[in-house]
Amino acid sequence: MSLYKINEVFESLQGEGSYTGLPSIFVRLQGCPVGCPWCDTQHTWTIDPESELSSAEVMAQNTESSNWFEQSVEQLIQLFADQGYVAKHVVITGGEPCLYDLSAITTRLIDDGYSVQIETSGTYEIIAHADTWVTVSPKVNMPGGKPVLKSAMLRANEIKHPIAMQKHVEELDQVLLLLGDSPIPNVYLQPISQQKRATELAIKTCIARNWRLSLQTHKFIGIE
Template sequence: MSTYKINEVFESLQGEGSYTGLPSIFVRLQGCPVGCPWCDTKHTWVVSPELKTTSNAVMAETAESDSWFEQTTEQLLGLFNLHGYVAKHIVITGGEPCLYDLTEITSSLIAKGYSVQIETSGTYEIIAHPDTWVTVSPKINMPGGRLVLRSAMRRANEIKHPIAMQKHIEELDEVLTLLGDQAVPNIYLQPISQQKRATDLAIKTCIARNWRLSLQTHKFIGIE
């Protein structure tokens, strides 16, 4: 039975992309080598054995931490019940969740009646139940040096791209060529850190290209 290294679990509303506003249980996995400079979860990057702890210790934390615990899917379902979570949508994020083979966890959750979403950089193979909703936020020219994979782009149900300047639009145009003749899924532009310049550029580009805007709603309303 597979186990997963978990940085945090919490229930909230999805604030980004197609599922914005949907009550969701977030499962944040530990580990990410991509190295995005603006990442707001850098505490999930390194899997340090000395920071392994218990689920009780992590769930009791009131601030971001680089500690993590390890559980099976069945144990994770028990954790949902223990904390009274009622949302029926699961977001598996990170870190980079596709460091893991997610077949078992996604299949088990879907069999239990949950819808499941993965949020990934697109730099690792996506191994999951075919009914999993995949959000690819393609991380291009990041310090970790990993390339966005054609297979990940072609598996995406939506593409969500953080931008701050025109070069980020140009990078997205380049990586969209990986789709070949496949239909382009919904594309969301997300202004980095809600900067005015980035937001103005995202609005202008979305209107010009008939793309969509993702505004990290959870940050505007002050929830996790």
């Protein structure tokens, strides 16, 4: 039986990428060794056994926390029902969700009529149902020292790349070479922390490359 270490579960709107605006259930998994300096979920990085609580205790928290709970797919689906969630799109994020074998959870959710999306750094093999939508946000030259995998780039349905300066665009150009002759999926540039300079660079580059702009819409409208 597959068990997943979960930092939080909540229902909101997807604020980024192709599914922007879609009601979604977010399942945030615990654990990430990539170490992005600008990460806004650093509380999910470490899996500390002393931080494990019950699902009820974690779900009752209303602030970011390194606490986590462990559940099976069956328990998680029951949690959706107990919470009264109505969204039919599930976003599995982190942390780095591909630390886990996601085949069981993605298969069950798809069989139950959900669409499923994974948000990953591309530094781990993606093990999931074939119909899962994969968003790769390639993390290049991060402190964790983990390379972006060719297999992850080839599996991507969309590529979402945070940028703050020109070197981040150049890093993306390098990682896109992993695709070889394969078609490049839609590329979204996302300004880091909505900085004015980053936003202007993203707009300029998207127009020049025929790429797309991804704004963290949920932050603009003040939702999780």
